[in-house]
Amino acid sequence: MQTHIVPVGFDYDRLIAPLVREQMDVDRVILLEGDMGSQANVEYSRNLAAKLETDFQNLLGAETERFTIEDVYDYDEAFEQAFDLINKELDHDAADGEVWVNISAMPRTVSFAFATAAHSIMVERQGERDRIHTYYTVPEKYLETELAEELRRQIQLLEDVQETETDSERIDERLASARQLLSEFDERGTTIGAKEIDGSHIVELPVALFSSVEPFEEVILFTLGEHGEFASISELAQQLARELGEEYTDSFRSKVIYNVDRLGPGGKGYIEQEDHGKSYRTRLSRIGELWVRAHSGRERTGREFDLS
Secondary structure (H helix, E strand, O other): OEEEEEEOOOOOHHHHHHHHHOOOOOOEEEEEEOOOOOHHHHHHHHHHHHHHHHHHHHHHOOEEEEEEOOOOOOHHHHHHHHHHHHHHHHHHOOOOOEEEEEOOOOOHHHHHHHHHHHHHHHHHOHHHHHHEEEEOOOOOOOHHHHHHHHHHHHHHHHHHHHOOOOOOHHHHHHHHHHHHHHHHHHHHOOOOOOOOEOOEOOOOOOOOOOOOOOHHHHHHHHHHHHHOOEOOHHHHHHHHHHHHOOOOOHHHHHHHHHHHHHHOOOOOOOEEEEEEOOEEEEEEOHHHHHHHHHHOOOOOOOOOOOOO
16 A cells, blocks of 8 residues: 655645656555644645645545644654654555655645654664655746746736826725735745744754664663653662662663663763763753654553563
């Protein structure tokens, strides 16, 4: 089964035309929707999603499903949803099904989150990496500049009519609006301003190159995710011993130190440590938090295998 995950933004052709032109097999399509900007933008995107749903069914005979992304500017949430969604699709058709992720549309946070999640799953499921694909389609042309040129011609027409119109109040209003819009386009391009998200104007996109995690490492990551920062390795080791029902010994503590080092900045990068006197404050890194979020809803293998 060929499943295509398609985030819907303000594009139509780039989301369906390549599949039609390449005559690709498309059995199932998951259309991702989310609120973006003004109400007019939201309605426009929803209308496109409805049109895509119909055309994927009529032109490609694909089963379609519409999936909502609650906050298109929350990278962590989008990554978690992508990780879960792609894994579910792979598990749904475990024989030879393939998952294709189109990253041509939607805000960059969603596109990057889905591309990075797909890459991360390729690393974790290396035997199935040929079943996961991300792709981008280059548009034949951009309409923004053509719309701007058409707006210039409309301004010229309104100015010509204004000279002969006795009641020109409405024309004056439309001229002022068109001039303002065109001035903003000439000065700033296709977007305006920088929106603040969660107290910052920057949404940092962490580099996520997931590595395979051993069972004991998994327990450490989930424990840090559940309890947050530990003031020292000894505190973390004591907590782990309690959770695993093991005796806290020097040998067990050494085992924790060894695995934390493997998960730290010099290893897999899932854990951060801060020097604090004779001890090290230990917590999840940003990518470690993403790992825990992405895996918390899936089966935890760490408590089922030999942790020795």
